[in-house]
Amino acid sequence: MPASVLQITDAEFARFRDYFYRRTGIYFEDSKRYFVDKRLLERMRHTEYYSFRSYFTFMRFQASGQEFQQLVNCMTVNETYFMRERYQFECLVEETLNEIVQYPQNKARTLRIWSIPSSTGEEPYSIALSLLEYWPLIEQVDVEIVASDIDTHVLDRCRRGLYSDRSLMHISQDIRDRYFLPKGANQWQLCQDIRDSVLFTQVNLADLAQTREYRHFDIIFCRNLLIYFDEPARRRAAEVFYDALNPGGFIFLGHSESMSRISSLFKVRKFNKALAYQKPLD
Amino acid sequence: MKQVLIVDDAVTVRLYHRHLITELGYPTSEAENGVEALEKAMQASFALMLVDVNMPKMDGYRFIEEVRKNPDLQSIPIIMISTESEAKDIQKAYSVGANFYLIKPTDPKRLQDLVTLILGQSKQEI
Amino acid sequence: MALKRVQTHVQPTSVATADAAQGDQAPDWQTLIAHLQDPQAHTRRWAARELANFVHSVPHLFTQLDRETDLKVQEAIFCSLQSLGGPQVVEGLIARLNSDDAGIRNTVIEILQTLPEEVAPHIQDLLAHTNPDIRIFAIDILQLLAHPCAPEWLLHVLAQEQHPNVLGTAIDRLLELGTPEMLPQLNALQARVAQTPYLKFALDAAIQRIEDTSNAG
Numbered sequence: 001m002p003a004s005v006l007q008i009t010d011a012e013f014a015r016f017r018d019y020f021y022r023r024t025g026i027y028f029e030d031s032k033r034y035f036v037d038k039r040l041l042e043r044m045r046h047t048e049y050y051s052f053r054s055y056f057t058f059m060r061f062q063a064s065g066q067e068f069q070q071l072v073n074c075m076t077v078n079e080t081y082f083m084r085e086r087y088q089f090e091c092l093v094e095e096t097l098n099e100i101v102q103y104p105q106n107k108a109r110t111l112r113i114w115s116i117p118s119s120t121g122e123e124p125y126s127i128a129l130s131l132l133e134y135w136p137l138i139e140q141v142d143v144e145i146v147a148s149d150i151d152t153h154v155l156d157r158c159r160r161g162l163y164s165d166r167s168l169m170h171i172s173q174d175i176r177d178r179y180f181l182p183k184g185a186n187q188w189q190l191c192q193d194i195r196d197s198v199l200f201t202q203v204n205l206a207d208l209a210q211t212r213e214y215r216h217f218d219i220i221f222c223r224n225l226l227i228y229f230d231e232p233a234r235r236r237a238a239e240v241f242y243d244a245l246n247p248g249g250f251i252f253l254g255h256s257e258s259m260s261r262i263s264s265l266f267k268v269r270k271f272n273k274a275l276a277y278q279k280p281l282d
Numbered sequence: 283m284k285q286v287l288i289v290d291d292a293v294t295v296r297l298y299h300r301h302l303i304t305e306l307g308y309p310t311s312e313a314e315n316g317v318e319a320l321e322k323a324m325q326a327s328f329a330l331m332l333v334d335v336n337m338p339k340m341d342g343y344r345f346i347e348e349v350r351k352n353p354d355l356q357s358i359p360i361i362m363i364s365t366e367s368e369a370k371d372i373q374k375a376y377s378v379g380a381n382f383y384l385i386k387p388t389d390p391k392r393l394q395d396l397v398t399l400i401l402g403q404s405k406q407e408i
Numbered sequence: 409m410a411l412k413r414v415q416t417h418v419q420p421t422s423v424a425t426a427d428a429a430q431g432d433q434a435p436d437w438q439t440l441i442a443h444l445q446d447p448q449a450h451t452r453r454w455a456a457r458e459l460a461n462f463v464h465s466v467p468h469l470f471t472q473l474d475r476e477t478d479l480k481v482q483e484a485i486f487c488s489l490q491s492l493g494g495p496q497v498v499e500g501l502i503a504r505l506n507s508d509d510a511g512i513r514n515t516v517i518e519i520l521q522t523l524p525e526e527v528a529p530h531i532q533d534l535l536a537h538t539n540p541d542i543r544i545f546a547i548d549i550l551q552l553l554a555h556p557c558a559p560e561w562l563l564h565v566l567a568q569e570q571h572p573n574v575l576g577t578a579i580d581r582l583l584e585l586g587t588p589e590m591l592p593q594l595n596a597l598q599a600r601v602a603q604t605p606y607l608k609f610a611l612d613a614a615i616q617r618i619e620d621t622s623n624a625g
Contacts, residue, residue, distance in 0.1 A: 011619075012620075012621050015583070015617060015621060019584055021314070022293075022314060025314075053621060060584075062554065128411055131411060140410070144412045208457070208460060208461060213418050231521070231522050231552075232491065232522050239484060242480065243454070258318060264317050265480055265483055268317065268320045275321060275324070291548075292580040294579065294613055294614070295580065295606070297609070298609045335510055336513065337514060338514055338518050339518075341513075342510070365540075365541065386573050387573060387604050387605075387606040390606075
């Protein structure tokens with residue numbers, strides 16, 4: 001059959017939707033049909049399976065799980081820019097941190113935030129800017145930010161702090177003026193003070209020895225990473241995060257991710273602006 | 283409108299229970315395990331939950347315990363629906379806080395009668 | 409401002425020297441085995457985590473799992489057993505499918521689903537187990553097991569199985585795994601499930617989905 005007339009039927013869509021939901025917790029509403037079909041057909045052409053059935057069987061039983069991961073990659077658009085999923089940063093400074101500083105054991109202590117994966121730095125720097133701009137208690141409380149990635153190349157880019165207009169599209173002119181310096185056409189460099197406030201480290205979450213020293217954090221941002229892991233790696237990562245958090249500390253996951261396919265060790269907490277997962281206090 | 287949360291890892295069981303509940307005129311929402319059910323329960327309001335026992339990540343007993351500990355959720359009626367029919371299983375369900383227990387495979391009339399009874403009753407309270 | 413300037417080390421300076429049992433250094437095996445029975449749950453948890461580095465810790469992890477009541481320690485034990493893998497782990501897990509603790513049973517299933525090669529030799533025994541709950545768990549393991557024989561095993565269940573809940577679980581999985589070649593066997597079930605409304609509903613759904621999928625050509 002020529003690739004151009006390939007299509008996905010209602011029943012095939014339903015079968016794929018059930019499978020994807022069970023594996024990832026992501027449920028595609030009927031309104032996402034076009035989006036899902038388009039990407040499924042792309043993968044079918046790429047792998048040269050010219051019927052849904054043969055493709056689905058191949059993907060479903062592939063021992064390495066690689067094709068499933070490819071599907072996850074293309075079903076979840078992963079673009080990074082400053083203040084992406086802004087509501088989570090708002091939740092952090094308006095609700096979550098205020099709760100953490102109220103726990104008696106946290107009086108007069110430095111709070112610690114871990115951002116993983118750091119990617120090219122937009123997330124940890126968005127945390128830093130949110131704290132400085134929108135969290136009044138930053139005048140009284142010390143905060144350390146650690147940002148980690150498995151890829152040393154992106155860590156170098158984090159340290160340089162050079163960003164395009166597109167990266168800064170959700171940053172107000174006022175904040176841009178105060179924290180960024182123009183560097184040629186469409187390039188901006190984050191000021192040295194902010195770059196110096198984040199410690200960048202290389203870490204592999206699957207490596208027990210490497211993760212051993214990641215401890216005593218109050219907040220972890222781990223967005224759009226675990227969805228790309230297979231089940232054993234996700235289980236290991238959840239364990240690492242549990243040990244990395246102080247009792248009562250919180251994890252934020254990506255907007256389409258859910259702890260429901262990962263771990264039940266954390267308490268689901270509903271804040272006004274976002275869901276977060278809390279390590280129990282006891 | 284009173285909504286019913288269906289918690290089961292088997293997709294045909296979710297479909298079947300959804301079919302029976304919507305026949306009675308109540309909308310439903312579904313979750314595959316206890317953690318997902320807690321996430322959903324915190325983001326919407328439910329008048330009743332149907333809960334399976336064996337599920338990945340968080341089983342039905344633990345889910346009910348978590349619900350009963352949560353001030354926002356603790357008064358929601360729960361029907362546990364399980365393949366396990368021994369007295370100790372039924373006892374365990376009630377001891378963690380289930381209000382009713384049905385044995386699988388689900389008898390449609392028993393489930394529908396029970397749902398009507400529960401949701402009809404609580405109408406006056408709300 | 410009170411954003412701290414970067415330190416050279418990931419650990420906060422104030423606590424870097426604490427955490428005797430859980431510090432930066434990997435403790436030796438003997439110490440970890442002793443810590444696995446410590447009265448403090450967080451010490452047991454840390455020992456369980458670190459024992460993932462030692463193949464010969466498998467029996468000790470299972471022994472502790474059987475008496476462990478703290479969920480966070482159970483999880484760490486499971487995580488280490490999963491990364492250790494191997495026949496000894498699979499046999500130990502299978503032996504715990506009939507645990508009284510629903511959480512243990514279900515986590516055992518999750519881990520077995522990720523070990524297809526080691527699990528495959530046991531599947532047929534599990535599907536023929538005298539306890540219907542174990543047969544259901546065997547089908548649950550098949551659900552995510554990336555093994556090419558999974559559809560064939562399910563068909564065998566359809567042909568042999570008498571218990572309605574085991575049969576129901578097998579039909580449920582065929583909603584995802586079913587292919588047009590299975591339609592004759594599924595249609596042959598119609599008469600057997602006619603008196604059980606849920607089974608009839610599930611079978612109709614599975615057949616409908618296979619037909620809709622195959623009609624597309």
